[in-house]
Amino acid sequence: MTGARILDIIKRSNLVAQADLARAIEFANRDSIPLPLFLLRNKLVAEDQLMRVLSEGLGGLEIVHPDKIEIDASVLASVPRDLLLQHRFIPINRITNNLIIAVGDPTNLGLFDSISAKLGVKIRLKLASDLSIQNALNRYFGNSEEASKIASQQKSSALSRTQGAARAASVSAVGGLGGNDSGESYVITYIEKLMLTAAQRRASDIHIEPFETALRIRLRVDGALLEFKPQPRFEFRDAILSRVKLISGLDIFEKRLPQDGNTKLDIPGLGKMDFRVSSLPTVWGEKIVLRLLDKSNLQLDMTQLGFDPEQLEQFKETIFRPFGMVIVTGPTGSGKTTTLYSALNELNRISDNVVTAEDPVEFTIPGICQLNVRPDIELTFSKALKAFLRQDPDVIMVGEIRDLETGEIAMKAALTGHIVLSTLHTNNAAESIERLKNMGIDRFTIISALNCVVAQRLVRKICNDCKAEDVVPNEKQIALGLPERYVGKFKIYKGSGCDSCNNTGYRGRISIYEVLVLNEPIKRAIVENQSALDIKRIAMANGMQTLRQSAWKKVYRGITTIDELIEASASDEDAAQTEKTDHIRSA
Numbered sequence: 106m107t108g109a110r111i112l113d114i115i116k117r118s119n120l121v122a123q124a125d126l127a128r129a130i131e132f133a134n135r136d137s138i139p140l141p142l143f144l145l146r147n148k149l150v151a152e153d154q155l156m157r158v159l160s161e162g163l164g165g166l167e168i169v170h171p172d173k174i175e176i177d178a179s180v181l182a183s184v185p186r187d188l189l190l191q192h193r194f195i196p197i198n199r200i201t202n203n204l205i206i207a208v209g210d211p212t213n214l215g216l217f218d219s220i221s222a223k224l225g226v227k228i229r230l231k232l233a234s235d236l237s238i239q240n241a242l243n244r245y246f247g248n249s250e251e252a253s254k255i256a257s258q259q260k261s262s263a264l265s266r267t268q269g270a271a272r273a274a275s276v277s278a279v280g281g282l283g284g285n286d287s288g289e290s291y292v293i294t295y296i297e298k299l300m301l302t303a304a305q306r307r308a309s310d311i312h313i314e315p316f317e318t319a320l321r322i323r324l325r326v327d328g329a330l331l332e333f334k335p336q337p338r339f340e341f342r343d344a345i346l347s348r349v350k351l352i353s354g355l356d357i358f359e360k361r362l363p364q365d366g367n368t369k370l371d372i373p374g375l376g377k378m379d380f381r382v383s384s385l386p387t388v389w390g391e392k393i394v395l396r397l398l399d400k401s402n403l404q405l406d407m408t409q410l411g412f413d414p415e416q417l418e419q420f421k422e423t424i425f426r427p428f429g430m431v432i433v434t435g436p437t438g439s440g441k442t443t444t445l446y447s448a449l450n451e452l453n454r455i456s457d458n459v460v461t462a463e464d465p466v467e468f469t470i471p472g473i474c475q476l477n478v479r480p481d482i483e484l485t486f487s488k489a490l491k492a493f494l495r496q497d498p499d500v501i502m503v504g505e506i507r508d509l510e511t512g513e514i515a516m517k518a519a520l521t522g523h524i525v526l527s528t529l530h531t532n533n534a535a536e537s538i539e540r541l542k543n544m545g546i547d548r549f550t551i552i553s554a555l556n557c558v559v560a561q562r563l564v565r566k567i568c569n570d571c572k573a574e575d576v577v578p579n580e581k582q583i584a585l586g587l588p589e590r591y592v593g594k595f596k597i598y599k600g601s602g603c604d605s606c607n608n609t610g611y612r613g614r615i616s617i618y619e620v621l622v623l624n625e626p627i628k629r630a631i632v633e634n635q636s637a638l639d640i641k642r643i644a645m646a647n648g649m650q651t652l653r654q655s656a657w658k659k660v661y662r663g664i665t666t667i668d669e670l671i672e673a674s675a676s677d678e679d680a681a682q683t684e685k686t687d688h689i690r691s692a
Contacts, residue, residue, distance in 0.1 A: 107140040108212040109290050114162035120150045139209055142235035152234050160232055164352035164368040169231040171195050171207040172240035181245055192216060195241050202226050207233035214347045229356060292344045295337055304372045309397060315342055315390035327565045327611050349393050353382035361386055400468050404443055405450040411616035419620045420559060424448050429556035430519040434529045434537045440563050440616050441528045442467055445502060448526055449473060457499035462489035464504045487511045494518060502526040509545045519554040534558040534621035535641040538631060552628040560619040562652060562673040564665045565611035571603035577667050586653050586677055599666045617655035638679060651677050
C-alpha cells in the first residue's frame with residue numbers, strides 16, 4: 106500500500122521509534138491502508154511534521170489540504186468515482202487541460218501516467234496527507250473507505266498478477282545493485298548513489314542522456330565530462346527520468362517542453378547539497394542536467410580566484426569607484442558568477458544597500474537582497490532594474506545584459522551614482538564593447554558609464570599527486586605566444602594520472618583573466634568607433650594582460666598545462682604589435 110520511497114523517508118526521519126514503526130507497518134499492511142494514514146489515525150506523529158518531512162524528501166513538493174477547501178463538482182466528476190476510491194486520491198482543481206490532484210504517495214508514476222492517458226489530461230501532483238484525502242473523500246462520497254475496500258477486493262486478483270509480473274521483471278533487471286528487490290527500489294537507489302557520487306567527486310553537473318538503446322550518465326568534473334559507472338539498465342530509462350523530474354518538482358507528464366526545477370540531498374560530510382535541474386526534449390526522450398550548487402566550494406576570496414596581483418588591484422579599484430559599471434564576460438561555465446559573487450562580498454557593507462537580479466539565484470549571500478527573475482510572469486532583468494532604482498540601492502548586480510532596454514537602464518544607473526555589476530557572453534574584453542554598441546547603446550554613454558571589462562576562462566589545475574615534467578618543443582612554445590628569450594628557462598608540467606584525479610591528470614580549476622580598464626586611450630578609440638581588434642591592440646600596448654598571457658603565467662608557475670592553455674585561450678597574433686608583451690617577467 107505504501108511506496109518504497111515514502112516508507113524510506115519515514116524510516117529515515119526518526120519521527121517514530123523504530124519498534125513502534127515496525128508494528129505500524131505490520132498493522133497497516135494487515136488492514137490494507139497507507140502507513141502515513143495509520144500513523145496519523147493512531148496519533149503516532151503530528152500531521153504537520155509528517156507532511157513537512159515527506160515534502161522535503163520528495164524535493165519540496167507543494168502540500169495541500171483537500172479537506173479544508175471547496176472542490177467544484179465538475180472537477181470531482183472529471184475522474185471516475187471508483188478510480189478515486191481505489192487509489193485514494195482526489196482532484197482539487199482543473200486549469201484548461203491540467204488536472205491538479207492531491208495524493209498521499211506521488212511516487213507511483215505508472216499509475217498517474219495511465220490515469221493521464223485514460224482521461225486525456227495532464228496531471229499535476231500536489232502532496233496531501235492520507236487523512237486529509239480520506240476526510241475529503243468521505244465528505245463528497247460518503248463512507249469511501251468501505252467502498253474502496255470493496256473495489257480493492259474486486260480487483261485484487263488482477264492486481265496481484267500484474268504486481269507479480271512487474272516484481273519478477275524488476276528483480277531480473279536489477280542485477281544486484283544494492284540487493285534491492287523491486288524496480289522502484291533500484292531506481293531510487295541508483296539516483297541517490299549518482300547524486301552522492303557526483304557530490305563526492307566534486308562534479309559541477311550530472312548529464313542524463315537518453316538514446317535509442319541506452320541511457321548514458323556522465324559527470325562533469327573539473328570541466329570535462331566523464332562516464333559514470335555503472336551505467337543504468339536501459340529498461341529503467343523512463344523510470345529514472347521520471348523519478349528525477351518528480352523529486353525536482355517538474356511536471357512528469359509534460360515531455361514536449363523544456364522545464365526547470367530544483368532538489369536537495371543530504372550528503373554525508375558535506376551537508377545539504379542543492380541541485381538545479383533542467384529537462385530538454387530530445388528525439389529519444391528528455392535529457393536532464395543537474396547542476397550541483399555546493400556553497401562550501403564557493404570561493405569568495407578574490408586573491409584565490411586566479412587574478413594576478415596587478416589585475417586584482419585594477420579590478421578592485423574599479424568596483425570601489427563611487428559609480429560606474431563593471432562587466433564580466435565569458436562563455437557559460439567560465440566562472441563569471443564566482444567572480445561577481447566575490448566582488449559582491451567585497452562590496453557587502455552595513456552602510457550600503459546591495460541588490461541583485463539573477464536567473465536564477467545560485468547561492469545566497471547574507472546581507473544581500475537577491476531576486477530571481479521570472480520571464481514567465483514578465484519579471485525580466487529590465488523590470489527588476491527599474492524596481493531596484495526605487496529601492497535606494499548603492500550596488501546593483503544584474504545577472505546578464507541581454508537586450509537594449511536592460512543595457513540602457515543599467516548604464517543610466519551607473520551614471521547616476523550606483524555601482525553596477527553584470528555579465529555578457531563574448532570571447533574577450535574588447536569584444537564586449539563591440540557587443541554593447543551592436544545592441545544600440547550610444548558610444549558616449551559607454552565611455553561615461555563603463556569602468557572595466559573582465560574576460561575570463563577556467564583552466565584545469567595539474568594534480569599534485571601525479572605532477573610530472575612535460576616535454577614541449579621550443580617551436581611550439583614560441584608559436585603559442587611565449588617570447589623566445591624565455592624558451593627553456595622554466596619547466597613545463599603535466600599530470601600523468603592517478604587515483605586522486607580519476608586518472609585525468611587534473612584536480613580542481615582556476616581562472617585566467619583579461620582586465621580591460623577604460624582609460625583615456627581606450628575611450629578615445631571607442632568614440633572614434635574603432636574595431637574590437639584595434640581596442641585590444643591599444644589595451645595591450647598600455648599593458649593589458651590577455652587571456653593567453655594569463656594562461657602562460659599559470660604554465661610558468663606549474664599550475665596548468667600547455668593543453669589547457671590551448672583549450673582556454675586564443676592566440677594574440679592578430680592583435681600583437683612588433684614584440685610580444687613581456688608577461689612572464691612579472692609572473
